[in-house]
Amino acid sequence: MxxxxxxxxxxxxxxxxxxxxxxxxxxxxxxxxxxxxxxxxxxxxxxxxxxxxxxxxxxxxxxxxxxxxxxxxxxxxxxxxxxxxxxxxxxxxxxxxxxxxxxxxxxxxxxxxxxxxxxxxxxxxxxxxxxxxxxxxxxxxxxxxxxxxxxxxxxxxxxxxxxxxxxxxxxxxxxxxxxxxxxYSVPVKQMVSGGFDILSHIMETYFSEPDTDNVSDDISEALMRSTIRNLRAAVQNPKDYTARSNLLWASTMAENRITKLGKKCDFECHQMEHQLGAYTDCNHGCGLAVLHPVYYRHIYKDGLAKFVRFAENVWEIPRGDKTDEEMAREGVEALADFIREIGLPATLRELGVTEHTPLKEIADSCNLSPGSYRKMSHEEILEIYQECY
CATH class of the missing domain: 3.40.50.1970 (Rossmann fold)
Incomplete structure (x- = not known):
């Protein structure tokens, strides 16, 4: 630590x-x-x-x-x-x-x-x-x-x-x-987008150094599994008290600074979504859902060991004879599949972004996170936006 x-x-x-x-x-x-x-x-x-x-x-x-x-x-x-x-x-x-x-x-x-x-x-x-x-x-x-x-x-x-x-x-x-x-009275779409924001907060802390054994990463894995499990349950029954109470406390645990202790933290996806929101007023959780899989496809090789751990400990993907890169990619795709499963968007077009949206201007306005596994550039952020489009 x-x-x-x-x-x-x-x-x-x-x-x-x-x-x-x-x-x-x-x-x-x-x-x-x-x-x-x-x-x-x-x-x-x-x-x-x-x-x-x-x-x-x-x-x-x-x-x-x-x-x-x-x-x-x-x-x-x-x-x-x-x-x-x-x-x-x-x-x-x-x-x-x-x-x-x-x-x-x-x-x-x-x-x-x-x-x-x-x-x-x-x-x-x-x-x-x-x-x-x-x-x-x-x-x-x-x-x-x-x-x-x-x-x-x-x-x-x-x-x-x-x-x-x-x-x-x-x-x-x-x-x-x-x-x-x-x-309970929150519309299902808002509940789901809020639930993904919880997951995003945890992932953006988890996918950062240190990668040596630490309590913060162990807590993050448990919170991610809980959020995924309870979000699925809440989609099936929005008045499932156990699911909704667990999601509410997971939300708090993700941002009460506990999981961030001793971590560099990334939050590049949040930076990218914030600027999208500043220009388009798009839904925050939906924007994060579009960005995360594409961003992680860009950086997983730079944090390979953690992405392998994510696949094994969060998504419970069997190792078999898969290489580290194959395991890491499967973890990212499991995340993308989950986003589709809970009904969140997968493209910027679904958020109202058009060919007239100034993506380069938005990309150039993004802060670059010092905690990211991969040192981002504004040019690569623009590539991510374009791949998300």
Missing amino acids: NNFIYENSTKVYFGKGCVKEYLSCLVEKYGKRILLAYGGGSIKKNGIYQEVMDILEKAGAEVAEFSGIMANPTYQKVLEGAELARVHQSDWILGIGGGSVMDCCKAVSMAAVSTKDIWENYWEKMGIIDFEPLPLGVIVTVAGTGSECNGGAVITNEERKIKTGRDYPQCNPKFALMDPTYT
């Missing part, structure tokens, strides 16, 4: 009924003036909004609503939320939703109290947070990003066509309420 420092400050309340059981006590702890943040309004259709509002009302909370957070939250939306928090003099933020809501709320928690330009000082480049962000609590309704137990937030600057993620431990939610039944 490489050296590391580990800390995670988020307190998790997990299980059926946890919102009803604990939310009122948390209002007493963090304050009664709350900025309530959510997305397009699905929580009003599925009953979650009313359940939460009833609890807040009984607790005597004064609520300002910050709604309409989009799938790829923008910097302008962050500024809107920050202004509302200041006007309302909010004690804290309560975000209800998936990764986009949680990410937006983290940026809002900084922008509401900082006098600096948040984008220029903290997203365009890494900055040092020398202030205390507005406290944030989250109620998770979608399994996918794992944003509930880290300080990471992906924000899109529409004017500059840049989609960037940063992780500041000070932005970790103070608490996360995670009731798996709250994820």
Whole structure:
């Protein structure tokens, strides 16, 4: 294992009924003036909004609503939320939703109290947070990003066509309420794309150095097997509590920094998808599903031993008399087959990319990951986009 420092400050309340059981006590702890943040309004259709509002009302909370957070939250939306928090003099933020809501709320928690330009000082480049962000609590309704137990937030600057993620431990939610039944109402396509995002997070950590025996890789293999197994079960029965609860916790485990300890991490696929999203606003999990097999066909020889291990320990492909290269390729193709099995797209055309989409411009805008097994170039990223088309 490489050296590391580990800390995670988020307190998790997990299980059926946890919102009803604990939310009122948390209002007493963090304050009664709350900025309530959510997305397009699905929580009003599925009953979650009313359940939460009833609890807040009984607790005597004064609520300002910050709604309409989009799938790829923008910097302008962050500024809107920050202004509302200041006007309302909010004690804290309560975000209800998936990764986009949680990410937006983290940026809002900084922008509401900082006098600096948040984008220029903290997203365009890494900055040092020398202030205390507005406290944030989250109620998770979608399994996918794992944003509930880290300080990471992906924000899109529409004017500059840049989609960037940063992780500041000070932005970790103070608490996360995670009731798996709250994820039931998510459409199957969204559930599946979120599930693949979980798998992607694990793979992008796993396929990086070190390759010597380490606990992080062992945990990652177990999480990948669990995610694959439970995603299949949830596709068959979206209200399978065991499957949905396992996916929800796997999402958290993939991004609470545990599996990243001592690892270089790759995340080149995320870089490529983020820039695709900045230009096309495509679904994040679907974009990752298109990119991953093609990207891995490019790099598997550079991380051959790990790709062989992936084939054997995750997909349980029998070794027989296969060479290392044959085993590694079969592991990548097993991943591609799984993507098709769960109904995710396999081409960029299915995401709305056309011959007029500026793929070269998008490729040139991608950051190059220092943790990748293969040192990428913008030219090779363009090749990957073209092969995905």
